[in-house]
Amino acid sequence: MRFVFRWLLRIAGTMVIIAVLGAGLAYFLAARSLPTYDKTLRVSGISAPVDIVRDNADVPHIFGASDPDVFFGLGYAHAQDRLWQMIMLRRTVEGRLSEIFGTRTLPIDKLMRRYDLYKAAQASVSAQDPRTLAALKAYSAGVNARLDEINKDSLGRGAPEMFLFNVPVAPWTPADSIAIGKLMALEMDGSLASEVERARVSLALPDQKMVDDILPQTPGAPLTALPDYAQLMQAQGFTQYASAQGDGLPADPLSPFPAPGLEGASNAFAAAPQRSATGGTLLANDPHLGFTAPSIWYLARLQLQQGGVIGATIPGLPLVLSGRSQFLGWGLTSSGLDDLDVYMEELNPDHPQEYRTPDGWKPFVTRKTIISIKDAAPVTLTLRWTDNGPVLPGSFYNLDTVTPPGHVAAINWTALSDHDTTLSAGVELMYAKNVQQGIEAGKLQIAPSQNLMLADATSIAFKTIGAVPARNPAHDSQGRMPTLGWKPENRWNGYFPYADNPEIVNPESGILGNTNNKVTDAPFPHNITFDWGDTQRIHRWQKLMESRKVHTRDSFIEAQLDTVSFTARSLLPLIGRNLWYNGDPAPKGTPERMRQDALKMLADWNGDMNEHMPEPLIYAVWISTLQDRLIRDELGPIADEFTHVDPVFIERVFRNIDGASKWCDVVQTETVETCDQIAQQSLDAALLWIKERYGDNLESLRWGDVHQAAQDHPVLGEVPILKYLVNIRQRTSGGDNTLNRGATKGTGPDPFLDVHGAGYRGVYDFADPDSSVFIISTGQSGHPLSRHYDDLGELWRRGEYIPMSLDTALARAASVGETKLVPGN
Template sequence: MRRVFRWLLRIAGGMIILSVLTVSGVYYLASRSLPDYDKTLSVKGISAPVEIVRDNANVPHIFGKSDADVYFGLGYAHAQDRLWQMITMRRTVQGRLSEVFGMRTLAIDKLMRRYDLYALAIKSVAAQDARTTTALNAYAAGVNARLDEINRDALGRGAPEMFLFNVPVAPWQPADSIAIGKLMAVQLSGSLSSEIERARVSLALPDRKMLADILPDVPGKGIAELPDYASLVPGEELNRFAQSSGPGLPDSPLSPFPAPGLEGASNAFAAAPSRSASGGTLLANDPHLGFTAPTIWYLARLELQQGGVIGGTIPGIPSVLTGRSHFLGWGLTSSYLDDLDVYMEEINPENTEEYRTPDGWKRFKTRKSIIEIKDEAPVTLTLRWTDNGPVLPGSHYNLDTVTPPGYVASVNWTALSDHDTTLTAGVELMYARNVQQAIEATKVQIAPSQNLMLADADTIAFKTIGAMPERDPAHDSQGRMPSLGWRAENRWKGILPNADNPEIISPESGILGNTNNKTVDRPFPYHVTFDWGDTQRIHRLQRLMQSRQVHTRDSFIEAQLDTVSFTARTLLPLIGKDLWFTGEPAPKGTPERLRQDALTLLAEWNGEMNEHMPEPLIYAAWVAALQDRLIRDELGPVADDFTHVQPVFIERVFRDVDGASRWCDIIQSTPVETCTDIARQSLDAALIWISERYGDNLESLRWGDVHQAAQDHPTLGNIPILRYFVNIRQSTSGGDNTLMRGATKGTGSDPYLNVHGAGYRGVYDFADPDSSVFITSTGQSGHPLSRHYDDLAQLWRRGEYIPMSLDTALARAAAVGITHLNPAAP
């Protein structure tokens, strides 16, 4: 027995030692790729020494004798900290994820191959101006210098993910940077999903007039009534198809395709000197994208020959997308410009290789494309194009539910340009010395379309940038639903002049602001879009901007971090007006008492979506249950498409705008339900859901426990044990419709998970530029073992910032390292 015990001890000891050795070995290999920021290195591709000074937040301040050398330094710094992120984005746009991740990313690759964005990026290289071409080449050389260093010095393959997904890394090319810009257009585009959703809802509704309720125009002057989708395209079976739901969009953390309601958003606002306490202009910007670890944003300072530029970059792209120079500040918001149309292309019944055009039948352009798949046989796609654009299969975006027999769907989209000069716009913007030069520089923006907020020393301005399609006034659906591709009136006539893009310079009020809200009220086809991104946050921003005669940097920060929901303040008095303090007192433990307690809490609530309060969760669950009850009987399975609350719809119903209260009656039931009935039933359903998950002690609920910012690693975030080290989860305030926006997931077991928001915040004060501040939501490094992987996350969560200074002495004062890049001997 003693011998058995000794052997058991030996085995256990051996396993412990083996585990320690394994963990130590893994740590050693992973740590080999941790960047050394304090070193001297000889590299090819620079004309003179380059210095990269990393301040105490690991923000690189890059100095060089020429601008080309500075771009080289940026490429090197990006590759030091975000190599895995860069090559994953490049593989995404190339449609080559499956070579690494196998079958789970095949759907993404198929769709990206059909868009063919990488081939278009290669063709677009020649369209850039001379300065941008120099920047692209120098940046690529900087990335490749880091790749050469990794290979030469065995630096852990450059990133710890490389040990799990060991694949060759091709040298960086100028086209790769343009392609990542096109990938951003994918992430910010919701037009295709919007068209399909409108068509599906139109087919499902028993009365087409109800479409104006559930998918209303933004309040303001409207347009003439549109026909329903069934009258635009042939096919008696469409109504049956529309009730089903196909696979839709690829469901993967690596998918670049935004879920409905989670397309790009953002806030930007500016004050002229007359509205600034300091007498200088002010500008604030917080662009919103899906959360990841690391965030898509990377802070950097470029010391160009005409002066410094500092702000938010995206790894892979050699420009500061949002930030400031000595002369100018700029910020971006999604414009929601309607830059895409879906077409139903009729196939020749006598020859399926042809489709109908205004001039008769024409052959599809076709090309074979082979997708290599890890551990599986390759898949060969036949890519097809029409004059309108690429053909997409019905399995994507639920297109099969709105495509009649004998037709296929194609798309025309500004991002499909093969002379895309968007990167030139981004580079030239950094050299602009004033508002007018910035507007001129960005005329060549193609896609994505953005709202550009500008401030120089004494002027503020707003300009929508990006190509705006010119549509025929006689277009069947005005671009709101799929239309017949062979009709000439449905096809684009070209691109509207840049002068037609909305523009405001030096407004009389001295204040500019945009939250993706409606910016112009112009008739089709000069309307910009029908689907504006915000109808709610703008009201809160207006109130905050109007509450002061003059603003300061701190008041702009306060607005960025504001968590009061205008939506909650508007909807709760409507849906609860007949429920507040009504009914007999109910004993504790009964559903009636729980409802009364919830109503008491909400009646005393000011609409602040504070992470420490229970009211935001009760409110969010109530309005979600309410919307589902209102639409489920009319829309059936199509109701599943509405993953987020539509505030204008609920307001129309409870104000009975144009008879919208008819939604409150459950059409399958005999009784005629009132809106008060539905509001009460929905609150009870929400409280049951809350009680089953979190208990019935409402006062102990905490919004932040369910509204956690899910900054998850796209590739390692689902691996057991490892996910606890690479995912960054934080309790957060805010919600779908607050200025400090924390858009919820809307589906699944954690519907209130915060998955989309401000990965970057910046506030620029031109009375004292070095008092400007910025922050990102995670950290500069993409390496989970780096202390800079999540060191900014807590600051971001608490609403704190770091200095945005171009003072070189400050950068050096507490530098975490200085990298010296010297030209290699010829």
């Protein structure tokens, strides 16, 4: 027995030693790719030495003898800190993820090949202006200098992920950067999903008024009325459609296709000197994108020949997308522009390789493409295009459910342009010296469309940038639903002139702002969009701006971080008006008492979606349950796709606008249910959901326990053990409709995870530019072993910032390292 015990002990000891040695070896190999910031490196591709000084937050301050040399330094710095992220972005837009991840990512690759964005990016290189082309080439050379250094010095393949997914890394090219810009446009665009959703709801609801309820136009002057989808299609004799088999989106964290309700958003606002306490202009910006680890944003300062530029960049792009120079500050918000149309293309029944056009049958343009797959045979895909654009599979976004038999769906989208000068717009903006030059730079923007907020020393301005499709006034669906591709009136007539885009310069009020809200009442086809991104945050922003005669940097920060929900404050009195203080006190421990306690808490609540409070959770579960109960009986399975509450719909129902209270009646029952009954039943169901998960002590609930910013690694975030190293989870305040926006996931076992919000915040003060501040939601480094992987995340969570200074001495004084790139092989 003692002999057996000794051998078991030896075996266990050996296994422990092997495990320790394995862990040590893994750490050693992973640590090899940690960048060294304090060094001198000889590189080719620069005309004179380049200094990259990293301050104590790991923000690179890049100095060079020429602007191309500075862009070279940015490319090198991006590749030092975010090489894996850059590789993943490039492979995603190329449709080449399956070479690394096998069949898991094949659905993504197939869709990306059909979009063919990378080929359009390659064609767009020659469309850039000379200054942008020089920047792109220099930036690419900087990235490649880092790749050469990794290969020469065996620096752990450049990123720890490369040990797990070892594949060759091709040199960086200017087309790669343009393609990543197009990928960003894809991640921010919700037009395709919106068109399909409206068509499906229109087919499911015989009453067009009910379609207008559940998919309401933004409040304000009405734009137009539409026929329903059945009318559009029945005119051609189409009545049969496929049933949905899910949403058709690749279920993978690497998918760039946004889930409905989680497209791009943002806040930006500016104050003119007369509305600033210091007499200088102010500008604040916080773009909203999906959270990831590391953040998509990367802070950097570029010392160009005309002066410094500092702000938020995206690895892969030689741009400061939101930031300031010594002359001008700029910020971006999603405009919501309807820049995509879906077309139903009729197949020739005798020759299915042809489709119908205004001039008769025409063959598809086709091209074969081969997708290589790790550990599997390659797949050959035949790509097809019509005059309108690429043909997409019927399963994508449930297109088949609105596609008549004998038809396929194709799209026209501004980002498909092969003469895309959007990168030139971004570069020219960095060189603009005043708001008028900034507006002029925006003329080159194609996609994505954005609202550009500008401030120089004396002026503020707003301009919608991006190509606006010129639709025919006789367009069948006005771009809101799929239409027949062969009808001339449904096709675009180029783009409207840039001068027609909404623009405001130096308003009398002295304040400008946009929260993705409606900016024009122009009638179709000049209306920009029917589906504005915000109807709620704008009310809270307006109140905060009007509450002060003059503003300061700190009051702008206060507005950026505001977590009071106008939505909660406006809806709760509506849905609970006949429930409060109704009935006798119920015994403790009963559902009725729990309901009374919840209503009492909500009655005393001011709508602050604070992470430490229970009321936001009670409210969020109640309102979500309520919407589902209102629509489930009419829409059936389609209701699953309404993952986020539409406050305008709830308000229409409970105010009975145009008879919308009919949604409260459950159509399958003989009785006619009232809205008060549905509100109470929904609250009881919400409290039962809360009790089953968190217990019945409502006072002990904390919104932050469920509303955590899920900044997960898209590749390793679901791997046991590793996920605790690479994922960044933080309790956060805010919600779907607060200025400090933390959009919830809306589905799955954790529907209130915070998955989409302000990964970057910046406030720029032109009275004292070096008092400007900025922050990102994780850290600068993409290396999980780096102390800069998540060091800014806690500051971000607490609503703190770091200095946004162009003071070179300050950067050097707190430096964590200085990299000197010198010319030579």
